[in-house]
Amino acid sequence: MKNNKTQQIIPYIILSVIAVLFIVPLLWVIFASFDAQATQVIKWPDEVTLDNYASVILDPANQRAFLIGIFLSGGQTLLVVLLSLLAAYPLSRFPLKNKQKFMLAILFMTSLPITAVMVPVYQLFLFLNLHDSLMGTLLFLTASQLPFGIWIMKNFIDGVPVDLEESAWIDGASLLVGMRKIVAPLMIPGIFTVSIFVFIGSWGNFFVPYILLQSPSKLPASVTIYQFFGQYGYAAYGQLAAYSILYMLPAFILFFFAQNHMSRGFTMGGAAKG
Amino acid sequence: MVSVENAELNKQLTFAKNKILRKTLLFLLPSLVILLIFFIGPIIMTFFFAFTNMSLTGTTAQSIDFVGFQNFVSMFSDPNFKTSFITTMVFLIFSGIIGQQVLGFLLAVLMKNKNKTFRKFVGGTVMAGWVTPEIIVAFTFVSFLHDGGTLNQFLSWFGVEPISWLFTFPMVSVVVANIWKGSALSMLMFQSALDNIPFSVEEAAKIDGANRWQRMWRITIPMIKNTIFTNLVIITLGTLGVFTLIYTMTGGGPANATATLPIFMYEQAFVNYQLGYGTAISLVILIIGIIISLIYIRLLKTDD
Numbered sequence: 175m176k177n178n179k180t181q182q183i184i185p186y187i188i189l190s191v192i193a194v195l196f197i198v199p200l201l202w203v204i205f206a207s208f209d210a211q212a213t214q215v216i217k218w219p220d221e222v223t224l225d226n227y228a229s230v231i232l233d234p235a236n237q238r239a240f241l242i243g244i245f246l247s248g249g250q251t252l253l254v255v256l257l258s259l260l261a262a263y264p265l266s267r268f269p270l271k272n273k274q275k276f277m278l279a280i281l282f283m284t285s286l287p288i289t290a291v292m293v294p295v296y297q298l299f300l301f302l303n304l305h306d307s308l309m310g311t312l313l314f315l316t317a318s319q320l321p322f323g324i325w326i327m328k329n330f331i332d333g334v335p336v337d338l339e340e341s342a343w344i345d346g347a348s349l350l351v352g353m354r355k356i357v358a359p360l361m362i363p364g365i366f367t368v369s370i371f372v373f374i375g376s377w378g379n380f381f382v383p384y385i386l387l388q389s390p391s392k393l394p395a396s397v398t399i400y401q402f403f404g405q406y407g408y409a410a411y412g413q414l415a416a417y418s419i420l421y422m423l424p425a426f427i428l429f430f431f432a433q434n435h436m437s438r439g440f441t442m443g444g445a446a447k448g
Numbered sequence: 449m450v451s452v453e454n455a456e457l458n459k460q461l462t463f464a465k466n467k468i469l470r471k472t473l474l475f476l477l478p479s480l481v482i483l484l485i486f487f488i489g490p491i492i493m494t495f496f497f498a499f500t501n502m503s504l505t506g507t508t509a510q511s512i513d514f515v516g517f518q519n520f521v522s523m524f525s526d527p528n529f530k531t532s533f534i535t536t537m538v539f540l541i542f543s544g545i546i547g548q549q550v551l552g553f554l555l556a557v558l559m560k561n562k563n564k565t566f567r568k569f570v571g572g573t574v575m576a577g578w579v580t581p582e583i584i585v586a587f588t589f590v591s592f593l594h595d596g597g598t599l600n601q602f603l604s605w606f607g608v609e610p611i612s613w614l615f616t617f618p619m620v621s622v623v624v625a626n627i628w629k630g631s632a633l634s635m636l637m638f639q640s641a642l643d644n645i646p647f648s649v650e651e652a653a654k655i656d657g658a659n660r661w662q663r664m665w666r667i668t669i670p671m672i673k674n675t676i677f678t679n680l681v682i683i684t685l686g687t688l689g690v691f692t693l694i695y696t697m698t699g700g701g702p703a704n705a706t707a708t709l710p711i712f713m714y715e716q717a718f719v720n721y722q723l724g725y726g727t728a729i730s731l732v733i734l735i736i737g738i739i740i741s742l743i744y745i746r747l748l749k750t751d752d
Contacts, residue, residue: 185558189570192555196573196628199588200580202598214591216598257482260475268469278745283487285682285741287689289710290733293717293726294493295486297502317486320479340465349468378581380692385718400583400696411591418584429579 206415213411226416235390236398236417243394244424246308246383247376250315254372255365257316258323263353265324266331277328283321292385299386306388314386315376323368330364331357370432374425395421494734497727512724519728529729531704532712536688538619539626539708544687547627549679552634556642557668571635578632586696589625590614614698618705622694629693630686634679641675642668674747681744688737709733 198216206212207226209219230236265273295314296305304310339352347355380396387393393401399421403414501515523529555574559567577585592598593613600610613621645668653663669676691710694700700707700715707715709729717726 185562186566189555189558189562189566192551193570193573196577198598199585199592199628200576202591203584203588214594214597215601257479261479263475264469264472265476268472269466281745281748282741283483285685285737285744286491287685287733287737289689289691290713290730290737291487291490291494293713293723293730294490294497296717297497297723297727298486298490298493313482314486317482320483320487324479343468349471374579378583380581380583380696396581396583403583403587403696414587418587422580422584425579425581426576429575433575 203415203418206411207419209412209415211412212415223412226412227420229413230417230420236395238391239393239395239398240420242308242392243377243396246312246315246394247373247424249312250319250376251369251373253312253316254319254323255368258320258327258368259358259361259365261320261324262327262331263357265328267336277325280321280325284325288318289381292381296385305386306392308387308392311383311386315379315382318382319372319375323372326368327361327364330361330367334360366432370428373428377425491734494727494731497724498731500724500727502724502727503721515724519725522725523728523732528704528707528712532707532709535619535704535706536708539623539690539694539706540684540687542619543623543626544630544683545680547623548631548634548683548687549676551627551631552636552679553638553676555631555635556638557664559639560642574635575632577628578630580629582629582692583696585625585629586693589621589628590697593621615702618698618702622697622706625697626687626690626693630683633686634683637675637679637682638672641672645671677747678744681740681747684740685737685744688733688740 202214202216205216205218208222208224209217210221210223210225212219212226264270265277270276299305299307299310299314302310334357338356342352342356343349378396380400383394383397384400387397399417402417497512498519499514499516500512501518502512555570559570580588594600595610595612599613600608604610611617649667649671650663653667658666689710690708691714694706694708694711695714698706700711710733713726713729713733716722716729
C-alpha cells in the first residue's frame with residue numbers, strides 16, 4: 175500500500191519540477207521589470223518601481239513600433255480570416271473536380287518552412303519595388319498564413335450542414351445573406367481558432383519584417399525590441415524586461431481568452447505553426 | 449415510380465444549387481492571386497535564382513547571369529556549409545526529435561488522470577513558452593545563462609564556478625531554449641492522443657497482469673503510433689525553419705558553432721550580399737522541407 179502511494183506522488187513531483195523549470199526564466203522578466211536595480215539574477219526587487227514601464231511607454235519611438243506591430247499583425251489576422259473564409263466556402267460547398275488535390279496542395283503549403291523562401295521573397299520585393307513597404311510586408315505575411323487559414327476554415331464549414339442554407343435560399347435569401355446570417359455565426363469557433371494562431375505567430379514574427387523593412391520609422395515592436403536589446407540590453411535590464419512584458423502582453427491576453435479554441439487548431443493539422 | 453421521380457427532382461435541385469454555388473468560385477480569386485504572387489512565386493524563384501550569380505553589390509547586382517551548378521559546386525566544397533548542415537542536424541535531433549517530442553510525451557503521460565487544477569497549472573507553464581515570442585525567449589535565456597545569471601547563481605550554492613554557458617556550451621544553450629519554447633505542441637498532441645485510448649483497453653491489460661512498462665510499450669505506444677509520426681514530422685519542419693531564436697541568442701556563434709542552415713543562408717545573402725549563393729542554400733532547406741512535407745501528407749492520408 176505504501177509503495178502504491180509513493181508511486182502516485184512521483185508524477186506530481188516530476189511535473190512540479192518541470193513547471194518550476196518553465197516558470198523561472200519568465201519570473202525573472204516579471205521581477206526585473208519592476209526592479210529599479212535589475213540584474214541578470216532572478217530576485218525580488220529591493221525597490222519596486224514603475225519607472226521601467228514609464229520610460230518604455232513614454233518613448234514615442236516605442237509607441238510607434240507598437241502601433242505598427244498592431245497594424246501588421248491585426249491587418250494580417252483580419253485579411254487571413256476574411257480571405258480564407260471566402261475561399262473556403264466554395265471549396266466546401268461546390269463540387270469541384272480536383273478539390274482533393276487542391277486541398278492537399280494547401281496542406282502542403284501550410285507545412286513548408288517560410289524561412290526557406292525569405293531570400294527569394296526579398297528579391298521579389300526588390301523587383302516589385304515593395305522593399306521597405308508596410309503594405310507589401312502585410313500582403314506577404316497574409317500569403318504566408320493563408321493556406322493554414324483556408325485549411326482550418328474549410329474543415330469548419332464542412333461541419334455546418336448545407337440544409338440550413340438551402341432552406342434560407344428557398345425562403346428567398348440571397349447567397350451572401352445566407353453566408354452572413356447562417357454560416358458566419360456558426361463559424362465563430364473557426365474564426366477564433368484562425369485568429370489566435372495567426373495573431374500570435376505574427377506578433378512574434380521577427381524575421382519577416384527584419385528582412386523586408388528598413389526605415390527605422392517603419393519597424394514593428396518585434397524588430398525594435400531586438401535593436402533595444404543590442405543597444406541597451408546589457409545596461410538597462412529593468413527597461414528591457416518592462417519592454418518585454420509589454421510586448422508579450424497582447425499575445426498572452428489573446429491566448430488567455432481564446433485558449434479553448436487552441437486544441438481544435440492542433441487537431442486539424444495546424445500544429446506546423448512554430 | 450415515386451423513387452424515380454424523386455431522383456429526377458433531386459438531380460434538378462442539385463443542378464439549381466450548383467448554379468447558385470458556381471458564383472462562389474469567384475470567392476477563391478483573391479486568395480489565389482495573393483498565393484500565386486507571394487507564396488508560389490518565391491518558391492519558383494528559389495529554383496531559378498539558385499542557378500544565378502545574383503548579388504546585392506558590385507557588377508553582378510546589375511546583370512544576373514546563369515552560372516549553372518556553380519553555386520552548388522562551391523556550396524559542397526565549402527567547409528562552412530558542411531559544418532552548418534551538421535549543426536542543423538544536431539539542433540534538429542536534440543531540440544526537436546528528442547527534446548520536444550520526449551518531453552511533450554512525458555508531460556502528457558504524467559498528466560493523465562491527475563488533479564484538474566494541477567494539470568491546468570503545469571500545462572499553463574508549458575504553454576507560456578509557446579505563447580512567448582521567440583525574441584523574448586532568447587532574452588530570458590541569455591540572461592538566465594549569463595555569467596552572472598540565475599543558473600550560475602544557483603550552481604554557486606553547490607560550489608560550482610560560474611560557467612559562460614553561451615560560449616562554452618552554445619549548442620546546449622540554444623537546444624534548451626528551443627525545447628522550452630516548443631514542447632507545448634507535442635504535449636497537446638500527445639494529450640489528445642492519450643485521451644482517445646479507450647479506458648477498457650488499459651483496464652483489460654491491467655487485469656491480465658501487465659505492469660506499467662508493459663502497458664506503455666505494448667499498448668499505449670502502438671496505439672498512438674500515428675500521432676508519434678505526425679508529431680515527428682511537424683516538429684522537424686518547425687525546427688528546420690528556426691532562425692530568430694538562434695540569431696538573437698548567439699548570432700550563430702561563437703565561431704559558427706550554432707550557425708544552422710537558416711543562419712548560414714542569412715549570412716551569405718544579407719551579410720556577404722551573395723544572393724545567388726544564399727538562394728542555393730534556401731533551395732537545400734526548401735527541398736528538405738518539401739520531402740518532409742510530402743511524408744507528412746502521406747501520413748495524414750493513411751490516417752483517414
